[in-house]
Amino acid sequence: MISFTSILDDFHIPYHTTGNKTRSGWVNIKCPYCGKDPYMGYCLIYRYVTCWNCGYHSLAETIHNLTRIPLSECISLTKELPKDISLYTPHKGELKEPSCQTRIRSQFATYLKNRKIHKNKIDLWGLKGLLPTSKSSTGIRLGWRIYLPIYLRGEIVSWTTRKIVNSEPRYISAKAEESLVPIENCIYGLDFVQNTAIICEGPFDAIAVGIGGVAVMGLGISSSQMATLSSIPHRVIVFDSETNAQIRAKKLANDLSLFPGTTQIVTLETGNDPASAKKEEIDYLRKQFL
8 A cells, every 4th residue: 555655665765753853643854845854744644744944845746856756646646645543642631720710800800901801702702810829739820810711612621821910921821631632732712713713823812803813822833733724714814013923924824825725914003913903903804804
């Protein structure tokens, strides 16, 4: 039976499946685009390639570049490659929510009001406060934070928190063993998406956008998050306006452009991010895309 490694073997292309620069479920080779070795990885479960230096690439075009097999034949080959589902290990975490939750009041309400988040959004997104308490390590670690549950198909699968005072770390999230789905695989706000998603960095940006806004909760995009985002027909990326965030927005747009649907970047004019932008601009953003 044909496989990605059998193609590499036929054309005497070196590859790695074990070692410091590899991970389970991947085949690593020298990238034919940027030349870094062994940065190009082929995912045996989901059948795609990505380079940890230059990003995602078409699997058919990559095979063509490696072997010089006609591109039309490479396209046919990719359809025959098997998905090795035996490598998929279900996550075995158990949801463990913070025990120091309280309804939004006093300092928590003031913080959210300053961020233009009022009762209707508090209820919609299930926000709560976390009180400090010396009775548990959780209360000490997570006190004076906003609790933001992360839903998948109506069920809380993980969570993150945001400090309401200016101190670090601003965000503390659930550990893998405290989640039904590891947070690095979650998309905040996914349950509210129909056929268009406005992709933001942080959860408060998604809340500012409203229904249809999602957050990757950082700038690093996992393969699971990429698979989820690529399944949404229309994607609009609205990252922070600072330089590094815009560089990553362009990379994400390039990566998503390989998948069916549409992808575009929007740069805000009235704020550094959706949470700080003027309501009129967010309303226009929603009217234009949602």
